[in-house]
Amino acid sequence: MTLVRRSAGCAAVALGVALLVVGGSTRPAAIEAEPNRFVDVRPGIEAHNSPAVAFDPSRPGVMAVADRVSSPRFSCSVSLSDDGGGSWRRVGLDLPAEAPNCFWPDVAFDDKGSLLVLYTSTGGRFNLPVSVWLQRFEAETPAGPAVQVTGPLGFHSSLGVDGRRVAVAWLQAGPTTVDEPAGLAPPHALMVARSDDGGRRFSSPVPVSEADRLVALPTVIMGTDRQVIVGALDLGDDLLDYEAGHDSQGGPPDDGRWRLVAWTSEDEGASFGPTSIVADDLVIPQRIIVNLGPRPDFGRDPRNGRLYATWDAGQGNDRDVFLASSDDAGKTWAPPRSVLRRSGTQTLPSVSVSSDGRVDVAFYDRGREPEDVLAEVVLASSWDGGGSFVTTTVSDRSFDARIGFGSAEEIPVIASQMATLSEPDRSLVFWTDTRKGTIDTGRQDIALASAEPRPPRGRRAALLAFGVLLVAGGLLAVGGQRRPGNLLAL
Amino acid sequence: MRTARKTVSAIAGLAAFVGLSFAAVAYACTSLATLNTSAPAGNPGGNVTVTGAGFASSQAAAAAPGAAPTAASPVVLHWDGVAGPELGQVAADRAGNISAPIAIPQNATAGNHVIVATQQNAKGQTVGGTPARAPFQVNGPNGQAAAPQQPAAEPNGVPASSGSNGTGIAIGALGVMLFAGGFVTYVVARRPSRSAGARAGRS
Numbered sequence: 001m002t003l004v005r006r007s008a009g010c011a012a013v014a015l016g017v018a019l020l021v022v023g024g025s026t027r028p029a030a031i032e033a034e035p036n037r038f039v040d041v042r043p044g045i046e047a048h049n050s051p052a053v054a055f056d057p058s059r060p061g062v063m064a065v066a067d068r069v070s071s072p073r074f075s076c077s078v079s080l081s082d083d084g085g086g087s088w089r090r091v092g093l094d095l096p097a098e099a100p101n102c103f104w105p106d107v108a109f110d111d112k113g114s115l116l117v118l119y120t121s122t123g124g125r126f127n128l129p130v131s132v133w134l135q136r137f138e139a140e141t142p143a144g145p146a147v148q149v150t151g152p153l154g155f156h157s158s159l160g161v162d163g164r165r166v167a168v169a170w171l172q173a174g175p176t177t178v179d180e181p182a183g184l185a186p187p188h189a190l191m192v193a194r195s196d197d198g199g200r201r202f203s204s205p206v207p208v209s210e211a212d213r214l215v216a217l218p219t220v221i222m223g224t225d226r227q228v229i230v231g232a233l234d235l236g237d238d239l240l241d242y243e244a245g246h247d248s249q250g251g252p253p254d255d256g257r258w259r260l261v262a263w264t265s266e267d268e269g270a271s272f273g274p275t276s277i278v279a280d281d282l283v284i285p286q287r288i289i290v291n292l293g294p295r296p297d298f299g300r301d302p303r304n305g306r307l308y309a310t311w312d313a314g315q316g317n318d319r320d321v322f323l324a325s326s327d328d329a330g331k332t333w334a335p336p337r338s339v340l341r342r343s344g345t346q347t348l349p350s351v352s353v354s355s356d357g358r359v360d361v362a363f364y365d366r367g368r369e370p371e372d373v374l375a376e377v378v379l380a381s382s383w384d385g386g387g388s389f390v391t392t393t394v395s396d397r398s399f400d401a402r403i404g405f406g407s408a409e410e411i412p413v414i415a416s417q418m419a420t421l422s423e424p425d426r427s428l429v430f431w432t433d434t435r436k437g438t439i440d441t442g443r444q445d446i447a448l449a450s451a452e453p454r455p456p457r458g459r460r461a462a463l464l465a466f467g468v469l470l471v472a473g474g475l476l477a478v479g480g481q482r483r484p485g486n487l488l489a490l
Numbered sequence: 491m492r493t494a495r496k497t498v499s500a501i502a503g504l505a506a507f508v509g510l511s512f513a514a515v516a517y518a519c520t521s522l523a524t525l526n527t528s529a530p531a532g533n534p535g536g537n538v539t540v541t542g543a544g545f546a547s548s549q550a551a552a553a554a555p556g557a558a559p560t561a562a563s564p565v566v567l568h569w570d571g572v573a574g575p576e577l578g579q580v581a582a583d584r585a586g587n588i589s590a591p592i593a594i595p596q597n598a599t600a601g602n603h604v605i606v607a608t609q610q611n612a613k614g615q616t617v618g619g620t621p622a623r624a625p626f627q628v629n630g631p632n633g634q635a636a637a638p639q640q641p642a643a644e645p646n647g648v649p650a651s652s653g654s655n656g657t658g659i660a661i662g663a664l665g666v667m668l669f670a671g672g673f674v675t676y677v678v679a680r681r682p683s684r685s686a687g688a689r690a691g692r693s
Contacts, residue, residue, distance in 0.1 A: 043602065044602075044625055045604055045623055045625050070522070071522070071623060072524060072525065072622065072623045072624060072625075073522065073524045074522060125521075125543070125544060125585070125586060126521045126522075126544070127521070127522055182521065182618060247615075247618065248521075248618035248619070249615050249616075249618070405522075406618075408572065408608070408616040408620060408621055409615070409616045409618055438571075439571070439572070440570060440571030440572060440573075440574070440604060440606060441604050441623065442621075442623055
């Protein structure tokens, strides 16, 4: 009997100690990234950049990526993966006779798993937008002909999908744009057209922004209930970039300030409220080619509808990535925070939110290289709504950030955006990578990294308490053999 | 009557807008010069015709006497890069188009190459949307196409920094704590044994 009690006591002590160890241990948040992969790599000199991504809510592991090709001629490509991004295959896009090409595409899935591809066709000697088209796919087969969403001069189109609801936002440039060598001219306004049948038919477009506001590069987000939110870059008084007064040549940026703005619709995009300022007084980071400009990104927390906006601003070592949030569907915004306080250039961020609320922000970082040429891709994850971040480099090799459109004119555009997909147990980051290219070939590819962000873990009181009880009980059981009831005598 | 007038005005405005918009296609927004070759592949020393579009016109526009020249320079064709060997020069017509025969370098290696077209404007700046590029494959010794390869090797980059994680620290701490737990258990288990032995010796 004594032997049994001693054995049980020792076992209880051992188990209690183990529980104390486990319950008392803490683990900092961390991110582990896997080796990089590429999306549908082929030989050649095409410059694939500015990816847009979406995953199919009805089929786990199915995702699509669409990218812009900006050299040797304007085009696009769309690829699908059904194994979580491990392998990719190209999706054929049959262009309507009226569409000379596909440029700067966006992708989304509806709730039935139909893939929607939005693209701008450009034509003429200088590649003006001819129209914006939406192509639906079912089982990788085009579901009917593409639907024309806009007329001529519809720039920077963006796609938002929620179930069967579809919204398309774009910048409608005025006809006086023809007088600008490479920019935009008034009157112009952001527009939204909406569909409630999965993108088969669209409403008449409604204006979102005021006609005198120099806005560009909109992103449309479907909110809760009937809300539609549009966010965009407001160039303030920066006509140097908006009207391309720099004639697409490099040089110092305008002295003015940019801002980030948003509009909210409570009636499914039929009308929009007043302009809300996401962030003001942004130092212009560099000259841009506005029609290939940096698109600020917006994301939405699927749990509570909180919106996030991310962008970069500042010059030189002070060029940083920022994040702001809104809890009222974009009507007001909390003060922005810097995502990563690090010397050097951080640019072109994207944001997404997992279904359990983790906020992922990915961006280019040139801070580790003194010449400000080689770029890496950094993923920053937050488990407290953007209050604090854990970061890691997800690109396994740096690459030349000068390779891209405009590099010869010293106004390089490596891309206009990157993309992030957030799942509860991993993040997927897609970016424009130039490691397979040179300044001479101009080649760019879409690279991706899968990363596993692990949340921080604190002490667990229940395990600690149970462990203490087990240890105490075990010691009593062991010690009770010699002097029952006198633990201290041990 | 007022409604009809408004409708007519709206239609006229819309028609003017659409007309001007399509007219805009002939003007500028984001230029991109493009380049094509008459054949995708050829032998060293062989001839190929290069055509292109989207360049600045090399023909001077009508300008006031004494005004600065407005014509862009001729388009310069290079082999394998903007600083590569020059293959020839060709003036862009008023529409910005070029067409010229070039000879593939005699010493070109089999495989994938790129023909690059550069151009400067009247101010000596690189013309927006240039350089234009076209891939070209040089055949092997027997006129056979070379095995597919990437047009450029991966340039050297710096290794990426690794992400920080606390796995090693956590495992170490767990080991220390387990050792401590085991030691405590060992001590607790041994003390009654010694007591039992003492009791046996005294009896």
